[in-house]
Amino acid sequence: MGRIFGTDGVRGVANRDLTAELAVDLAVAAAHILGEVGAFADQRPTAVVARDPRASGEFLEAAVIAGLASAGVDVHRLGVVPTPGAAYLTSYLEADMGVMISASHNAMPDNGIKFLARGGLKLDDDLELLIEQRLEEPWDRPTGAGVGRIGDSHAGVAAYVKHLVASTPSRLDGLTVVLDCANGAAFQVGPRVFEQLGARVIAIHAEPDGLNINDNCGSTHLDDLQKAVVEHGADAGFAFDGDADRCLAVDQTGAVVDGDHILAILALSARDAGRLTDDTVVATVMSNLGFVRALEAAGITVIQTAVGDRYVLEAMRSGGFNIGGEQSGHVIMGDYATTGDGVLTAAHLAARMHDTGSSLSQLAGVMTRLPQVLVNVPDVDKSRAGTDPVLQGEIAIASARLGSGGRVLLRQSGTEPLVRVMVEAATHEEASEVAQHLAGVVRSTLSL
Secondary structure, three states, X not given: OOOOOEEOEEEEEEOOOEOHHHHHHHHHHHHHHHHHHOOOOOOOOEEXXXXXXXXXXXXXXXXXXHHHHHOOOEEEEEEEOOHHHHHHHHHHOOOOEEEEEOOOOOOOOEEEEEEEEOOOEEOOHXXXXXXXXXXXXXXXXXXXXXXXXXXEOOOHHHHHHHHHHHHOOOOOOOOEEEEEOOOOOOOOHHHHHHHHOOOEEEEEOOOOOOOOOOOOOHHHOOHHHHHHHHHHOXXXXXXXXXXXXXXXXXXOOOOEEOHHHHHHHHHHHHHHOOOOHHHEEEEEOOOOHHHHHHHHXXXXXXXXXXXXXXXXXXXXXXHOOOEEEOOOOOEEEOOOOOOOOHHHHHHHHHHHHHHHOOOHHHHHOOXXXXXXXXXXXXXXXXXXXXXXHHHHHHHHHHHHHHHHHOEEEEEEOOOOOEEXXXXXXXXXXXXXXXXXXHHHHXXXXXXX
């Protein structure tokens, strides 16, 4: 059996790759492994289980809960809650583990299962490997009073909303915001938080039916948000993805404010308040060169990791840093959350606007984004992307051509069968030319 866990849990087409049987087995294995490393060897273990609204989450939730309860774990069923909400409530309810059923920004037919350790922390690679190794191994099944019990945690969403409101540094009275909830897990939480903070809220794509999650909406499809912000004369718009662990923004003119801009704004805000640990921010290698230059000019050190919020979080934890994130909109504010939290990010951005009296476009002007072109090359042998001599030679030539005014980055997708070619340059034309050339080399050298 190959690795089941990817960069963000176990993910695939629901009921084909990710079946009810696999969900039960994963839950049982996780109960055993997290039980051995957790604090519940001498007491009844507990877990929280949450999901996004996609239809397949209903049967996968039932399967995960069945697996946990059959292994003697008591379950708090949260229902539809954002991934960061599941993480927060794992800690808040003092559960020994958490489970989030979601495929994040992926299309509706996909789904995923991610496990959280005590405290709402994502699992490291070693723990995931142990869970995989425990799959389908014989085990002693509890009976009678030994089986787990299942209950609905009706107060979970309210507790999470209260936490987000309390974590926002100021009220938002006088601001008008549009929230694109992606017909996903933030459809209740997002509007409630902003309304309780005093903002005027226009919510779009906030009516999930199990089938419309991420469907031409949310952080991967910003057109509707841009139009709504302009039409309503809003101060800003914020778009979440399906499980609401990321946020992208739109300023008052309808221009996109991406994760690099957001991270720069929040880092400077924390620095100004004396809350940025060691004046350091953690980002990934995908962060725009303009972001790095702007923060370094402001006296802030930028540490870059591999792509994936888990790697950002690992670097933050190992160095004791409290802010990090990705260009895609995953922003981890370690003082308030153990994972990226789209609603929290949006609220802090809005608070920065309110406190400074600046528009979002003015705040985003802190950095000048270098033209960046990203080309996804599907249906290739991505495992050879880092070793093929012809491809590596072409990358070296392109890098020499760009010099200090740009860069080339090739990486394997952690969730899809493709290679991503990213090029930054002084002009969009040059970045596009180099990216398309390298994409052609990838197709020819790594073809299946």
